[in-house]
Amino acid sequence: MTEREVRSLPMVALRGMTVMPEMVTHFDVSRERSIEAIEEAMQEEGQKIFLTAQKDIEVEEPTAEDLYQVGTIASIRQIIKLPRNLLRVLISGEERAVINTVEFETPYMRANVTVLPDTGEEALDASADQVSQEAMTRGLKEIYGEYAGRLPKYPKDMLKQVQEYTDLAKVVDWIAANVPLEQKDLQELLEETDLLKRYQLLAFKLVNEMQIMNIKEEIQTKVRERVDQNQREYILREQLKLIREELGEENTISDAEEFQAAADKLQASDEVKEKLQKEIGRFKSSLNSPAENGVIRTYIETMLEMPWDKATEDHKDIVYAKQVLEEDHYGLEQVKERVLEFLAVRALTRKGESPILCLVGPPGTGKTSIARSLARALKKPYVRISLGGVRDEAEIRGHRKTYVGAMPGRIAAGIRSAGVKNPLMLLDEIDKVSNDYKGDTFSALLEVLDSEQNYRFRDHYLEVPLDLSEVLFVTTANTLQTIPRPLLDRMEVIEVSSYT
Known part of the structure; x- marks a missing residue:
């Protein structure tokens, strides 16, 4: 042998x-x-x-x-x-x-x-001329040169040493022996006796390693850029913090954080949350304008205090309601009977379908106290809004927040003070409302009381829809003569006569 x-x-x-x-x-x-x-x-x-x-x-x-x-x-x-x-x-x-x-x-x-001899050498000699072998050898050397050139601290003399080899088998084995491949890859190359396959396998592994390098470099570049950006932002924030402390504005940042935390917990529609996030962003960027900052702060506080999704459950016990009315009022049997009928109908109808209750009678006959007793019977928060002498539409719809001293309208303010979205709201002396050049007040009230419109009532100050469909509206009036017909058609009138 x-x-x-x-x-x-x-x-x-x-x-x-x-x-x-x-x-x-x-x-x-x-x-x-x-x-x-x-x-x-x-x-x-x-x-x-x-x-x-x-x-x-x-x-x-x-x-x-x-x-x-x-x-x-x-x-x-x-x-x-x-x-x-x-x-x-x-x-x-x-x-x-x-x-x-x-x-x-x-x-x-x-x-x-x-x-183990290289089994592919005979096939290579038979199928490829010297030029083809030289091309394969040079191609592998170029791949190796590109790969080794990207390795940190790789000896430069190694790149020169590989040029001394001209035999393809020796070039393949030398490169495999002198690049940092994993052991399993080296073992695979060692066990492959077919020279052509070993050549292709090594070339594939080197190209694959370079692709991995490219991905790692991209990731490292992005991480480095992000770290640099974070460091830059941190330095700028620290400098800004010191400047704000010198100017006495450090409380604004903590307020913005509190607003953001409250907004994250707020139960409201997406439209309300989107509007709130936008205003919080404006609040953070308005530190150099104290006047604008104060307007935005008031608006955010108002939005956070609105009961967008808070409601009480109606107490639908007619017997209890009768007991409350009897305790609070002597006489007025016909009025109390009509009120109980109204409650019975309301208990059997869907939300927003029951008419508005309108108590009409001379002053001092107990219209307001009946409304208060009705709220107690239903166990609802009670809100009274006096409309006597109101002639500005903005009293109902609110002022746009671009105006100095802007605030929500009386309806939105009443909902806010009640703390729930379904209180009993008394619109007192609705017959005393009048119109002038500042707007049509009755048209604004029509939108408030009309079940087809009030589920998306838009207060000018809030700038987002406010659902009034669950509010129980009760109105009072001394006379029906001054109430417009479209408004009167939406009310169930109960006459409260004077005591005799």
Whole structure:
């Protein structure tokens, strides 16, 4: 048999390491059998040793099943003895070989191995001319040069050294031995004896590694930019904080944070939340304008205090309602009977379908007290709004917040003071309302009382829809003569005559 076919060599099992042909490297050995194998190899001709990798690095005494079958025949160049019975061995990888048998009875492991030639060389010579081989060799060198050039602190002389090789097989093995690939990738390249496949496999792994580098660089660039931006923002915020402290504006930041926390907890429609977030953003950016800042602060506080989704449950006990009316009023039997009928109808109808109750009678006949008793009977918050002498539409709809001293209209303010969206709201002396050049007050009231419109009543100050469909409206009047017909058609009139 020739030298390339079968050999019997001392063997060392490496942990976490694969040695390739054309690789010059060193490793430390501490296991007794490995030290014996190194010393035996040094006594033999050529100082050759067979190196293979363990499948599991935790195994202390490997068997044949624990070893990869393909390894590398290497020459020992140097041995250095280290403290604690360690040997540092410098080797040079030469040829691939596969294990036939392993002798474990000797003080060291000895392997009978068969040298593995490159099976693709004959096919390469038959199918490709010298120019094609040269093109493949140069292409692989270019890929290696691009890859190695992107590695930090990679020795520049290595890029020159690879240019000395012209044989494709040696170029493939040398590059594989001198780039930082993972062990599983090196083992895969070591076990591949087909030169063409090994060439393609190495080229793919190098290109894949460069793609991974590109992705990592993109991520690192984005992270670096974000960190730089965060540091810049932090420095600017700290400077701004000191400036605000000097100007006495530090409370504004804490107020904005409190507003944001309250807005996050607010139960309201998306339209309301979106408007609130926009105003909080304006509040944060209006520090240099105290007047504007104060207007926005008042608006945000008003929006947060509105009971957008808070409601009480109606008490629909007619017997209890009759008891309350009897306790609060003597006589007025017909009026109390009509009120109880109204409550009975309301209990059986859907939200917003019951008419508005209108109590009509001379002053001092108990109209307002009946409304208050009605609220107590239903266990609802009671809100009274006096309309006597109101002639400005803005009293109902509110003033736009661009005006100095703007505030919500009386309806929205009443809802706010009640703390729920379904109180009993008494519109007192509705017959005393009048119109002038500032707007049509009765038209504004019509929108408030009309069930087809009031579920999206828009107060000029709030600038978002306000649902009034669950409010129980009760009106009082001394006469029906001054109430417009469209408004009167939406009311159930109960006459409250004077006591006799």
